[in-house]
Amino acid sequence: MGKQPVIQTCPDCHGPLKWVETEKQARFKGVEVRYAAGLYRCADCGLEVADVEATADLQERLADAYRQAEGLLSGAEIRRLRERKGLTQQALAEALNVGIASIKRWETGVIQSRSMDTLLRTLLLDSPCNDHTGKRDFSIPRIRLVLDAFEKHLGRPLLKKDDRMLYAAKYLWYADMAAFRDLGRGLTGATYAALPMGPQLNNYRDLVDEIAKADPSSVPPLTASESAIIAAVAKTFPTNKKIYEASHREKVWQQCTTGAIIPYSRAAELTEIALIELSDQK
Numbered sequence: 001m002g003k004q005p006v007i008q009t010c011p012d013c014h015g016p017l018k019w020v021e022t023e024k025q026a027r028f029k030g031v032e033v034r035y036a037a038g039l040y041r042c043a044d045c046g047l048e049v050a051d052v053e054a055t056a057d058l059q060e061r062l063a064d065a066y067r068q069a070e071g072l073l074s075g076a077e078i079r080r081l082r083e084r085k086g087l088t089q090q091a092l093a094e095a096l097n098v099g100i101a102s103i104k105r106w107e108t109g110v111i112q113s114r115s116m117d118t119l120l121r122t123l124l125l126d127s128p129c130n131d132h133t134g135k136r137d138f139s140i141p142r143i144r145l146v147l148d149a150f151e152k153h154l155g156r157p158l159l160k161k162d163d164r165m166l167y168a169a170k171y172l173w174y175a176d177m178a179a180f181r182d183l184g185r186g187l188t189g190a191t192y193a194a195l196p197m198g199p200q201l202n203n204y205r206d207l208v209d210e211i212a213k214a215d216p217s218s219v220p221p222l223t224a225s226e227s228a229i230i231a232a233v234a235k236t237f238p239t240n241k242k243i244y245e246a247s248h249r250e251k252v253w254q255q256c257t258t259g260a261i262i263p264y265s266r267a268a269e270l271t272e273i274a275l276i277e278l279s280d281q282k
């Protein structure tokens with residue numbers, strides 16, 4: 001490659017610098033990684049030099065090699081998946097409840113946490129038929145919005161510190177499933193797994209802190225129909241015990257193998273929540 005180095009000659013022996021593409025091995029965050037590196041090498045003494053641009057590029061490649069080794073999305077993958085979804089960096093930031101600067105950094109080499117990687121996959125890699133997200137884009141602030149509405153109706157907190165979402169997730173599940181059944185799409189875009197303790201928000205361990213700090217005013221308010229769904233679910237299941245037991249009577253949950261995703265398409269088979277009367281349905 002005929003790259004013109006910013007540094008023209010070897011800082012050591014003043015020999016000529018040549019651009020080389022080479023494979024490097026490095027230990028990064030405790031992981032041995034190999035990556036393709038572009039840098040300048042002195043033709044006389046072999047010293048390897050990188051200018052500012054090459055250094056930034058090396059850091060990005062090293063970070064991506066680490067992400068690949070650790071099974072995390074690379075910067076380019078995050079960008080490609082985001083664009084495929086038609087999301088701007090701002091829209092993705094809002095859905096994940098992070099600053100736009102975080103998105104920009106992840107796309108250019110700063111390594112996202114494991115839990116953020118899980119959330120990115122949840123948001124960007126939904127199934128093509130949308131059956132796992134209820135025809136809605138996953139949104140953490142929306143989850144918070146729905147939980148806040150439930151707390152108002154129930155007159156008690158649902159999400160506590162270090163919550164395992166044993167009950168909060170069941171209120172969300174019924175609301176999402178009933179909304180999908182009666183309104184044609186869910187409320188939060190969340191995916192639910194059939195766990196032994198009942199339907200549970202998929203990846204709830206990674207989500208709970210994010211939900212707790214999410215700002216529900218950052219998303220559009222609930223429509224009258226959506227509010228009616230939440231009111232009906234709260235009225236049907238006034239106590240944690242009631243919703244827990246009801247969810248365990250649902251065939252939809254019983255028939256899923258442990259850990260399987262419960263498809264929204266089975267919402268019509270719910271037996272414990274009656275069809276909800278909606279005044280403003282179009």
Ligand SMILES: [Zn+2]
Pocket residue numbers: 010011012013014015042043044045046047
């Ligand atoms: Zn040299």
